[in-house]
Amino acid sequence: AAQGGSALAGTLAARAVGTHVAAAARAKRAAAFAAWTGWLGGFAFVERPLLKRRLMSPPVFAVCYHAELFALSGLAMTICTNFASFVHQPGKPLFDIGFWLVPEIGPRSRLHSLSDAMTGAAPVATFAYVCVFLDRRRRCRAVTDWFRMMTVIYLFRCITSTMTSLPGPAPHCSNRAYKRGSYLPPTTWHDIATSLFTAVSGGSCGDLLFSGHAAMTTVTTLLLVRQQRRHGRRAERLAKLVGCGYIATTCLAALASRKHYTVDLALGTLIGSLTYFRFRDSWTRDPVALDRIDSVARYYASPLDDLAHHLANDLRPGSRRQDTALEPKPVSHIV
Numbered sequence: 001a002a003q004g005g006s007a008l009a010g011t012l013a014a015r016a017v018g019t020h021v022a023a024a025a026r027a028k029r030a031a032a033f034a035a036w037t038g039w040l041g042g043f044a045f046v047e048r049p050l051l052k053r054r055l056m057s058p059p060v061f062a063v064c065y066h067a068e069l070f071a072l073s074g075l076a077m078t079i080c081t082n083f084a085s086f087v088h089q090p091g092k093p094l095f096d097i098g099f100w101l102v103p104e105i106g107p108r109s110r111l112h113s114l115s116d117a118m119t120g121a122a123p124v125a126t127f128a129y130v131c132v133f134l135d136r137r138r139r140c141r142a143v144t145d146w147f148r149m150m151t152v153i154y155l156f157r158c159i160t161s162t163m164t165s166l167p168g169p170a171p172h173c174s175n176r177a178y179k180r181g182s183y184l185p186p187t188t189w190h191d192i193a194t195s196l197f198t199a200v201s202g203g204s205c206g207d208l209l210f211s212g213h214a215a216m217t218t219v220t221t222l223l224l225v226r227q228q229r230r231h232g233r234r235a236e237r238l239a240k241l242v243g244c245g246y247i248a249t250t251c252l253a254a255l256a257s258r259k260h261y262t263v264d265l266a267l268g269t270l271i272g273s274l275t276y277f278r279f280r281d282s283w284t285r286d287p288v289a290l291d292r293i294d295s296v297a298r299y300y301a302s303p304l305d306d307l308a309h310h311l312a313n314d315l316r317p318g319s320r321r322q323d324t325a326l327e328p329k330p331v332s333h334i335v
Contacts, residue, residue: 059140066147073154080158081207082192084165085185088206090175091167098255098262099169105256107171115254118246119213122220129224145280146223152275153215161207169258173205211260214268215275217250222276 056064093099105111123146130142167173177183185205186192221243228239251265260268 059137059144062144063140063147066144066151069151070147070154073151073158076158077154077161079193080162081204082186082195084161084206085204086187086192087165088168088173088185089165090173090178090205093167093169093258094261096169096261096263098265099258102252102256104258105253111253112257115213115250115257115259118250118253119217122217122224122246122250126220126224129227134227142223142227146220148283149219149223149275149279150216152279153212153219153272156271156275157207157210157212157215160209164209165206166208166261168205168208169261170205171258208260208264209267210271211251211254211264211268213254213260214247214251214265215272217247218269218272219276221247222273223280226280 105114126146127143130139134142171177172183183205186195225236225239225243228236247269251269254260254265255262
């Protein structure tokens with residue numbers, strides 16, 4: 001009788017736990033459905049009319065439009081990150097020369113989240129500088145360029161992170177973490193489509209190639225360095241040195257905390273740099289041609305200003321000043 005009573009109690013407890021889990025799952029699905037429905041409704045009936053050009057100036061419209069594309073690409077990357085964690089198979093980390101050269105920083109160390117903090121601090125510092133030191137037109141252009149380049153980065157990551165699943169070198173991606181139950185990846189397609197915890201908390205596995213830390217830091221740092229041209233060449237050179245050191249420190253911190261392999265960080269830096277130089281000004285226009293136009297404009301700016309300033313005094317008929325001021329200058333050095 002005692003054994004039967006204990007078995008009955010265990011069965012009732014198991015049923016209660018199962019009922020609680022099922023109720024929690026239904027509540028989670030209902031909340032996700034409400035969130036998706038609200039977002040789509042707001043996007044279709046509220047947000048889109050507000051983004052029409054007749055309600056706002058073109059620079060502000062460009063910022064809002066690119067922010068919308070950035071949010072959509074971030075949502076797609078979150079789903080791809082959940083999928084990469086879903087298909088990830090824990091195993092022995094691959095050999096990496098960076099792991100051999102850089103000592104590991106354990107999860108209990110205060111420096112373990114240094115790479116995440118530096119990656120998040122770069123956009124904050126850039127936006128703060130842009131809001132304080134630039135006028136409205138340049139501010140909107142800089143923010144628009146950042147949204148555009150990060151949208152491209154996110155779309156590239158959606159492609160690469162879902163193709164090949166590499167064994168994660170992070171401690172929470174090991175076999176021990178799976179056995180202890182300390183890592184809980186998405187287990188159903190519903191979790192893949194609706195879960196935000198895996199991507200936001202930084203506890204994902206499998207989405208290694210290429211590094212989002214390195215790509216975002218590279219794009220943001222290059223954008224901030226570009227704004228230093230207004231302060232002179234010395235300030236720009238100093239900003240380049242500081243920016244290179246910042247990117248290298250972020251990559252070393254991510255490598256020491258075993259969040260990425262060296263190849264992930266190298267490809268992230270390269271893809272971030274190429275994305276910046278290709279998409280920094282537009283989706284389609286060639287940045288080399290734009291640089292040539294800007295260089296020609298700067299090259300001819302000072303002679304024209306000087307011509308307008310000394311028009312009354314220096315440009316006399318038959319004078320040598322008049323003969324040489326309007327001569328076209330060679331621009332073969334402008335590339």
